[in-house]
Each structure stands twice: as structure tokens, then as C-alpha cells.
Amino acid sequence: MLTIEPAEMQHLVETLGAIGEQPGGGIIRHVYDAAWSAARRQLMAWMQEAGLVVREDAVGNLFGRIEGDSPRTILTGSHVDTVILGGRYDGALGVLSALAALRALKRSGARPRKSLEMVALCEEEDSRFHGNFWGTRAMLGLVRQEELDDLTDLDGVTIGEAMRQAGFAPENYPSAIRDDLDAFIELHIEQGRILYDEHQPLGVVDAITGFYRFRVTVEGRTDHAGTTPMDLRRDALQAAVEFSSEMTRIVSEAGRPAVVTNGWWDVQPGAWNIVPGHVEFSVDFRHTNEATKQRLAAEIRARGEAIAKERGVGIAYDLAGDILPMDMDAHVKAELQAAAEACRVPWKPMVSGAGHDSQIMATKVPTGMLFVPSADGRSHSAAEFTTPEDAARGATVLVAALQRLAY
Amino acid sequence: MLTIEPAEMQHLVETLGAIGEQPGGGIIRHVYDAAWSAARRQLMAWMQEAGLVVREDAVGNLFGRIEGDSPRTILTGSHVDTVILGGRYDGALGVLSALAALRALKRSGARPRKSLEMVALCEEEDSRFHGNFWGTRAMLGLVRQEELDDLTDLDGVTIGEAMRQAGFAPENYPSAIRDDLDAFIELHIEQGRILYDEHQPLGVVDAITGFYRFRVTVEGRTDHAGTTPMDLRRDALQAAVEFSSEMTRIVSEAGRPAVVTNGWWDVQPGAWNIVPGHVEFSVDFRHTNEATKQRLAAEIRARGEAIAKERGVGIAYDLAGDILPMDMDAHVKAELQAAAEACRVPWKPMVSGAGHDSQIMATKVPTGMLFVPSADGRSHSAAEFTTPEDAARGATVLVAALQRLAY
Numbered sequence: 001m002l003t004i005e006p007a008e009m010q011h012l013v014e015t016l017g018a019i020g021e022q023p024g025g026g027i028i029r030h031v032y033d034a035a036w037s038a039a040r041r042q043l044m045a046w047m048q049e050a051g052l053v054v055r056e057d058a059v060g061n062l063f064g065r066i067e068g069d070s071p072r073t074i075l076t077g078s079h080v081d082t083v084i085l086g087g088r089y090d091g092a093l094g095v096l097s098a099l100a101a102l103r104a105l106k107r108s109g110a111r112p113r114k115s116l117e118m119v120a121l122c123e124e125e126d127s128r129f130h131g132n133f134w135g136t137r138a139m140l141g142l143v144r145q146e147e148l149d150d151l152t153d154l155d156g157v158t159i160g161e162a163m164r165q166a167g168f169a170p171e172n173y174p175s176a177i178r179d180d181l182d183a184f185i186e187l188h189i190e191q192g193r194i195l196y197d198e199h200q201p202l203g204v205v206d207a208i209t210g211f212y213r214f215r216v217t218v219e220g221r222t223d224h225a226g227t228t229p230m231d232l233r234r235d236a237l238q239a240a241v242e243f244s245s246e247m248t249r250i251v252s253e254a255g256r257p258a259v260v261t262n263g264w265w266d267v268q269p270g271a272w273n274i275v276p277g278h279v280e281f282s283v284d285f286r287h288t289n290e291a292t293k294q295r296l297a298a299e300i301r302a303r304g305e306a307i308a309k310e311r312g313v314g315i316a317y318d319l320a321g322d323i324l325p326m327d328m329d330a331h332v333k334a335e336l337q338a339a340a341e342a343c344r345v346p347w348k349p350m351v352s353g354a355g356h357d358s359q360i361m362a363t364k365v366p367t368g369m370l371f372v373p374s375a376d377g378r379s380h381s382a383a384e385f386t387t388p389e390d391a392a393r394g395a396t397v398l399v400a401a402l403q404r405l406a407y
Numbered sequence: 408m409l410t411i412e413p414a415e416m417q418h419l420v421e422t423l424g425a426i427g428e429q430p431g432g433g434i435i436r437h438v439y440d441a442a443w444s445a446a447r448r449q450l451m452a453w454m455q456e457a458g459l460v461v462r463e464d465a466v467g468n469l470f471g472r473i474e475g476d477s478p479r480t481i482l483t484g485s486h487v488d489t490v491i492l493g494g495r496y497d498g499a500l501g502v503l504s505a506l507a508a509l510r511a512l513k514r515s516g517a518r519p520r521k522s523l524e525m526v527a528l529c530e531e532e533d534s535r536f537h538g539n540f541w542g543t544r545a546m547l548g549l550v551r552q553e554e555l556d557d558l559t560d561l562d563g564v565t566i567g568e569a570m571r572q573a574g575f576a577p578e579n580y581p582s583a584i585r586d587d588l589d590a591f592i593e594l595h596i597e598q599g600r601i602l603y604d605e606h607q608p609l610g611v612v613d614a615i616t617g618f619y620r621f622r623v624t625v626e627g628r629t630d631h632a633g634t635t636p637m638d639l640r641r642d643a644l645q646a647a648v649e650f651s652s653e654m655t656r657i658v659s660e661a662g663r664p665a666v667v668t669n670g671w672w673d674v675q676p677g678a679w680n681i682v683p684g685h686v687e688f689s690v691d692f693r694h695t696n697e698a699t700k701q702r703l704a705a706e707i708r709a710r711g712e713a714i715a716k717e718r719g720v721g722i723a724y725d726l727a728g729d730i731l732p733m734d735m736d737a738h739v740k741a742e743l744q745a746a747a748e749a750c751r752v753p754w755k756p757m758v759s760g761a762g763h764d765s766q767i768m769a770t771k772v773p774t775g776m777l778f779v780p781s782a783d784g785r786s787h788s789a790a791e792f793t794t795p796e797d798a799a800r801g802a803t804v805l806v807a808a809l810q811r812l813a814y
Contacts (some may be wrong), residue, residue, distance in 0.1 A: 190634060191631050191633075191634045192630075192631055192633075192634025192635050192636075193630075193634075193635060193639055194634075194636065194639070197639065209633055213679065223599075223600075223784060224598050224599055224760070224761060224784070224786055224787070225666065225668035225670060225691045225693075225760075226598075226599075226616055226666065226691075226693050226759075226760030226761040226762070227597060227598045227599025227600075227601075227759070227760040227761050227784070227786070228599050228600065228666070228760070228784060229599075229601065229663050229664070229666065229760075230655070230658060230659045230663075230665070230666055230667075231659070231663070232600060232601070232604065235655075235668075237651070237669055237670075237672070238651070238652070238655055238669075241648045241651050241652050241655075241669075242652060244644070244645070244648050245645070245648050245649060245652060248637070248642075248645055248648075251637060252637045252638070256636050256637075256638070257636070258637070259632065259633065259635070259636065259637055260637075261632035261642075261679075261680070261681070261682050262644055262645075262648075262683075263632060263644075263674070263676075263677065263678050263679050263680060263681050263682065263683055264674065264677050264678060264679050265644070265672055265674040265677070267670070267671065267672040269670075270670065270671050270672070271670050271671060272620065272668075272670050272671050272689040272691050272727075273668070273670060273691055274668070274670050275668050275670065276669075276670055282679040284632045284633075284679050284680055286632075286633050320679075352633075352634070353631070353632075353633030353634040353635070353636075354631060354633040354634050355633070377630060377631070377634070377635060379631055379634070380631070
């Protein structure tokens with residue numbers, strides 16, 4: 001059994017994590033920017049040093065390959081870009097685990113049956129362009145020509161211009177398409193607190209959640225807070241509060257993995273002494289089963305309409321997203337579980353409540369995901385942390401899984 | 408019986424309402440500004456024309472007097488300042504009804520037993536300085552010397568400087584004190600929708616509401632909206648929502664005149680995909696009975712603490728105001744009721760859910776209030792409206808009440 005050591009993972013995480021790190025803490029590494037390019041140069045150096053065949057595609061996905069008997073390829077990795085002031089682990093740990101795994105396998109000297117590749121995907125976080133899994137989509141032929149001009153950053157730079165400035169030829173994007181992939185495995189931090197709270201070292205993902213997102217607008221009547229008796233009010237806030245509370249009850253009663261969040265509120269006119277006449281708030285509802293997702297979303301919507309009717313206020317919904325959940329491939333998942341057993345690493349079946357490249361990859365390639373613990377559930381923050389021991393256990397299971405799939 | 412005609416009230420309202428009116432509608436007439444001074448000049452002209460003895464005090468309260476056998480005085484009126492973009496009726500209608508009443512009484516020729524005065528109080532709305540019933544407080548000896556320098560407007564002008572610029576000598580403020588008042592009657596628009604909805608022309612006020620105002624801060628934990636199961640959250644928003652809903656239930660069940668409003672909300676970090684970790688919202692709770700007010704306020708606070716404990720979130724309260732309710736004088740109230748009966752104007756006992764000069768005046772002078780309907784309950788808006796007929800009925804009852812009290 002090939003074992004990855006905690007010290008190796010710690011060194012990799014610290015080295016890559018210093019690239020794009022800001023003076024006050026937190027990393028900014030956006031697709032096609034200088035820190036992103038520097039991070040890729042570091043990865044290239046590591047891969048070359050390990051004897052991997054290094055290649056980048058037309059959109060900037062970076063690969064390191066071990067040629068096997070067959071050109072059919074087992075791919076592993078994650079994304080190298082970060083959110084604004086992100087941490088060292090989200091995405092990066094999947095790339096670095098892939099690196100550690102492939103260089104261990106290369107060192108072992110055995111030639112694989114299938115070819116093996118690691119990948120640093122160029123864009124996942126949507127934090128410079130609304131690229132929406134740009135790197136993965138390019139590999140699957142899901143990028144549309146017009147996106148090169150239509151996707152712009154806050155400075156008005158198009159993604160095509162940004163690619164050219166970073167040394168890529170945007171018009172070549174179709175050459176990024178891959179049809180040689182037999183499997184994709186992504187190791188990622190959980191970004192939640194389940195493994196951490198339960199002291200479990202590993203999760204094997206069953207499914208990635210689907211989203212149903214909409215904005216609720218409640219129209220009541222603005223009234224004087226002193227002179228309008230409670231029984232004569234059409235208080236938009238109280239209707240919104242009841243709706244928020246009810247949808248939370250519905251989703252809580254449905255049990256895991258259903259989640260709903262009302263994270264954004266706008267209460268107007270927003271004065272202490274005026275009954276609110278207009279309230280908007282966001283609904284972010286997620287479930288890994290599409291039928292259940294649609295049933296609960298319909299139940300939530302109907303409950304809101306009933307509350308509005310009872311209270312004599314108006315209600316409107318603006319759909320902001322309805323994204324399908326994605327099951328992981330049964331065979332890949334079984335190999336990940338078997339690899340964990342073989343390595344004697346306890347594992348837990350999990351769902352991913354966050355979106356990942358894997359959910360796009362899974363539309364065309366048999367895909368599986370491994371989760372490692374996030375300390376205190378933190379993510380998208382400089383405070384992200386996974387212990388070197390947990391990182392090493394995850395990478396060791398990844399090596400074992402790659403052996404099972406490619407050797 | 409002396410009767411005030413709708414046309415007279417309409418003319419007065421339209422003439423005074425044009426002073427300080429803004430191009431897009433709505434009046435700005437703040438204490439000591441140009442529009443305020445112009446409005447007082449118009450009132451002075453009307454009072455002089457009617458043969459009233461005109462006088463202003465050191466802070467700018469404006470009086471018109473009919474001398475009686477006794478120097479003891481029955482006073483009636485309201486405030487002449489407006490909120491920003493206020494309407495033609497709030498305050499103004501009480502001043503104009505007093506004017507209509509006194510000139511009708513003057514025209515009648517009979518000399519009153521007690522002296523009669525109308526007043527345009529200089530400041531009630533708090534919209535330039537936090538004057539907090541400045542004019543009334545000056546008359547009752549409740550202004551403190553240091554307020555002349557401490558109260559400033561948004562431009563940093565002190566109320567003392569503003570007085571001087573408007574032609575008053577601020578250091579003379581103690582000369583405004585009155586000890587000759589036997590009663591004060593204030594006619595005011597309801598600022599609510601009870602009379603309007605019930606097609607009642609008049610309210611006789613039993614009591615003016617007390618306030619209990621505080622800001623609630625709920626501290627939960629910020630979490631990822633996708634990766635944190637419902638049962639592991641410490642969602643500050645859901646705790647706040649339950650508390651808001653519960654206090655509304657408590658107050659609604661207590662029945663009229665209890666009211667509570669959560670008009671202002673700040674939900675942080677305010678992202679669609681993050682469970683809110685910090686929520687603040689305002690509580691404006693009002694009741695006309697102090698014991699009930701304190702009992703319900705304590706019940707609300709305790710309920711919030713229980714909810715916070717159940718949900719494992721922190722809760723804190725910042726008191727923003729605890730103001731006593733004020734009963735109207737039984738004798739003055741009886742005379743107002745008798746006057747309404749004599750005029751065959753149906754009346755309804757009411758409480759005032761808004762604050763008024765009368766609640767300060769009532770601390771030292773027997774005080775009563777008449778309410779006339781506000782169309783659709785509107786106030787503090789250019790859309791304020793009371794029909795000329797309702798205004799005239801109110802002024803007619805005011806005349807009859809002044810006759811009962813002073814003749």
C-alpha cells in the first residue's frame with residue numbers, strides 16, 4: 001500500500017497557499033490573473049519534477065499524465081482558483097492530493113493498465129466571471145462560442161480578452177474537449193461540519209445537491225406603527241416572517257439532506273415607527289433528489305401563497321435558479337469505498353450540499369467524490385483548515401482508488 | 408350654536424398648506440426655517456384681522472388671545488412645523504381649527520368668563536432638531552439651558568443659533584413659562600384608519616400611548632447554506648423570525664390598544680448562500696396603560712430570551728425609549744364629549760397611538776384631545792387628507808367645548 005504522509009500534504013498546502021495570499025490573510029486567485037498563473041507554474045514544476053507528462057489545454061486546465069497501456073484515462077483533481085479572500089483548501093486540496101497520489105504512483109514504477117492524469121481545473125468559483133464551471137465545461141464541449149465575449153469581469157474585461165492576456169488563444173476552446181475519460185475523482189474539503197463534528201476522517205459522496213432558488217416579494221401596506229391597531233394591519237414583514245418560519249419547518253421536517261436558507265432580507269421602508277409595506281427575501285433550497293426537491297419546492301410555494309391570502313398581502317416569486325441534483329457513479333463510488341476499507345480509513349456516505357465541478361463532469365463521465373473534514377465546517381474563508389493527518393488519509397485513499405481503477 | 412363651515416376650513420388648509428410646499432409635493436416647514444416663519448406670518452395676519460391679541464413667546468410659540476373676565480386661560484392649538492415632506496393636516500389642522508374657533512367666538516361678541524387663547528406651537532416633529540416637544544416644554548419650564556447648545560441640526564447649527572437667526576433671543580427661553588393655563592385642547596388628525604374605516608367623524612381621546620422601544624441583536628453562527636444540515640445550524644435569522652412572530656402574537660392577543668412593530672431589520676452577512684450569523688431588528692411596542700405596558704414588555708423580553716436559549720444563540724436588548732402613557736383630564740374629556748353631543752356629532756372614545764404635544768402638556772395642565780378622520784389612515788405624507796366637512800365638524804365641536812370651558 002502506498003501511503004501519503006501528513007508532512008508532504010502540509011508542505012504542498014503551505015507552498016501553494018502562499019500564492020495569491022493577501023497581506024491581511026485570505027487568498028485571491030482568480031482565473032487568468034497573475035496569482036493563478038503563478039500557482040499553475042508551481043504545479044507544473046512539481047509535476048515535471050515528478051516525471052509526469054505536463055500539458056495545458058486551450059482554456060487553461062493543467063494536466064500531469066502517467067501513460068498506461070490504454071489511452072483511456074482515469075482523471076483526478078479539482079480547481080485551482082479561489083473565491084475572494086478564500087482559504088488554502090477549497091479546490092487546492094483536491095489538486096494537491098492528485099499530485100501527491102500521481103507522484104507516489106509514478107515513484108512506484110509500475111505501468112498502469114489505463115492512463116492516469118491529474119488536473120488543476122482553471123475555474124470553478126465564479127468569482128471573476130460567471131464562468132459557471134468554465135474549465136470542466138470546456139472539457140465536456142459545453143462552452144458556447146458567444147460566452148467568450150459575453151462573460152465579463154467587474155472591469156468589463158471579457159473572458160476571451162482575459163484568456164489572451166494570460167497567453168491562451170480563446171478561439172481554440174473546442175480543442176479542450178476530452179472523449180478519453182473513463183472516470184473522474186475529485187477530493188474536496190467537506191465545507192460543512194458533519195465529518196468534523198462526528199470525528200470522521202472521510203466521506204464518500206452519494207450525490208451532489210440540486211438547487212431551487214427564488215426571491216420572495218411581499219407587498220403589504222405601510223402604516224403608522226402607533227395608530228394602526230394590530231387587527232387592521234397588512235404587515236408585509238409579519239407575512240414574510242411566517243413564510244420564512246413555515247418553509248424552515250417544512251424543510252426541517254423533511255430531514256437531511258434538505259436545507260433551506262433565507263440569507264438576504266430587504267425590509268422597506270425600514271423605519272422603527274412604520275409598519276413595513278414591502279419585504280423581499282431570498283430562498284436557497286437544496287435537495288439531492290430531484291423529485292423530492294420539486295415536491296418540497298411546490299409545497300413551499302403553495303404555503304407562501306396561502307399565508308399571503310390569509311393575511312391579505314401580495315406575494316410574488318422570482319426564480320433565480322433550478323439546478324438538477326447529480327448522483328455519483330455507482331461503480332466509481334464502490335471503488336472509493338473499497339479503497340477506504342483497504343486503507344482502514346473509516347468513511348461515511350455523504351451528500352454534497354455545495355456545488356462542485358464533479359456535478360458537471362458527472363453528466364458525461366463516471367464520477368466520484370471524496371470529502372475530508374473541514375475544521376469547524378469553515379469554508380470560503382482564510383480560516384479554512386484540514387489537519388495534515390486528515391489530508392494525508394484522504395490522499396492515501398485516493399491513491400488506492402486510482403490503483404483499483406487504473407492498474 | 409356657532410358653526411364652522413367646510414369652505415372656511417378648506418380655505419385655511421389650502422392657504423397654510425401652500426407655505427413650504429415642495430415642487431414634487433409634500434411640505435418642509437422645520438422650526439426656525441423660512442417656511443416656518445412665513446407660516447407664522449400668515450397666522451399672525453389672520454389673527455390680527457380677527458381682532459385677537461397677538462403675541463409670540465421667547466421660543467417662537469405664537470398666540471392669539473381673547474381676554475376674559477379672568478386671566479386664567481383656556482388654550483387650544485397644535486404645532487405648525489412638519490416632518491420632511493409632510494402633509495397639510497398634521498398639526499396644522501389643530502392650529503387652523505383653533506383659529507376658526509376663536510374668530511367665531513370673537514365675532515360673536517360675548518366676553519368670556521375665562522381668557523381664551525389659540526397657539527401655534529413651534530416644534531413637535533423632531534425633524535430638524537431632536538427638540539422633543541420643544542415649544543410645549545418651554546411653556547412648562549421643561550427646557551434645560553444646555554439644550555440651546557447641545558441640540559444641533561444636520562448642518563451642525565445649534566438650536567440656539569437657529570433661534571437667533573430666526574429673530575429670537577435664546578437666553579430668554581425661561582420667559583416662555585406659563586402658569587395661567589386652566590386647560591389645553593388639541594384637535595389633531597387621527598393619523599390612523601379607525602375613524603375613516605368606521606365612518607365616524609370624531610374621536611375623543613382617553614389616553615396617549617406609552618412607548619417601549621428596543622433593538623434586538625441575535626448572534627448565531629454563519630454557516631454554508633448548502634453544507635450545513637438544518638439540525639446543526641445556529642441560524643440567527645430563524646431565531647429572530649420566531650421572536651418577531653411570537654411578540655406579535657403576544658401583543659395581538661392582548662388586543663387593542665397594544666401594538667408592536669418590527670420595522671427595521673439588518674441581516675448579516677446578507678448573502679443568499681450563507682446562513683445568517685447576526686441579525687438586528689427594532690421593536691416599537693406601545694400601550695396606553697403603564698402597568699400593562701411593563702407587563703407585556705417583560706413578557707416579550709422573556710420570550711426572546713427563552714427562544715435564544717432553546718436555539719443556542721445569543722440575544723441582547725438595547726433600550727431606545729421607555730415613555731409613560733398619559734391619560735387625558737377627566738373633566739376636559741367630559742366637556743369635549745358633551746360638546747360633541749350638543750353639536751350632534753357622533754363621537755368615539757379613542758386612544759392615541761402617536762405622540763402629541765398634549766402628552767407633555769398633560770403633565771401640568773388639564774388636557775384633552777379631539778381626533779378627526781385621516782383619509783385611508785395616511786399621515787406624515789403629502790397624501791394626508793381630511794374632508795372639509797370632517798374638519799368643519801371638528802372645529803364646530805371645538806367651539807362648543809371652548810364655550811363650555813370659558814363662558
